[in-house]
Amino acid sequence: MITQNLHTHTLFSDGKSTPEEVIKSAIDSKLQSLGFSDHAPVPFQNSFSIAEGELSNYIAKIEQLKSEFADQIEILLSLEVDHIPALMDDFFIQNPELKLDYTIGSVHLVGAHDPANLWFIDGPKREIYDDGLQQFFGGDIRQAAKAFYHQTNRMLEQQTPDIIGHLDKIKMHNQNRFFREDESWYQALVRETLQLIKEKDVVAELNTRGKYKGRSESLFPSDWILKEMKALKIPVIVSSDAHQAHEVVLLFDEAIEALKMAGYRSIWKFRNKQWEENPLF
Secondary structure, eight states, rough: OOOOEOBBBTTTTSSOOOHHHHHHHHHTTTTEEEEOOOBBBOSSSSSSSTTOOOOHHHHHHHHHHHHHTTTEEEEEEEEEOOOTTTTSSSHHOOOOOOSSEEEEEEEEEOOOOOOOOOOOOOSSSSHHHHHHOHHHHHHHHHHHHHHHHHHHHHHHHHHSSSSEETGGGGGGGTSSSSSOOOOHHHHHHHHHHHHHHHHHEEEEEEEEEHHHSSOHHHHHHHHHHHHHHTTTTEEEEOOBSSGGGGGGTTHHHHHHHEEEEEETEEEEEEETTEEEEEEEO
């Protein structure tokens, strides 16, 4: 049974619910703990991250809710931090005073240095993915996927977050149009990243959002990647990446079945500032 969700968003970033609404949903869903992980501020105008000057308000709010709901559910403070070379390199170094309970590292924007030259691989609009693939990579999906995974690898090597978010997000808007996941060049890129996840002792999430939003035919990561992760003994958690209160535990039952099929018999839980292993059944 899954009793924790560490990946959620609120109105502080691109979520649609207040923290209180998310907490109520989590309590109703019988979760024992809930982590808030709104998108960390980025140094350019955008519509998805915590606004400049609002980070301290976000932290203060979550800290307040920790006390307010302490007798009902454990609340944890986090940020989902985008790794963008030359733009977000020093985020963790410059922000030790944030005192986050844990960190999630993700890649949503592929590129470096200049905000005008970032390929946005996320969001509801597939045409943005397609246009960016053409604009920044001349339509060469191999180079684009290579850039995504190498940027992910750079994050793992230089930032080493506690959790890696949706590690194969590059597939979401692809939907087998530009590449297939059984192609050897693609699988080689994924395996290189998995080796780094193992080497750096990072926890990987099984993220259900792409599937319940109808943007991906499979969870993040795909079943074949879960099997590779199990072979490498990479610890895993289940997250819904909720952006609305009602999404807090969506497809958790399906995620459990996917983990069992991959050979997992336990998942990890963050508690008392450390990871502990919990049986799936």
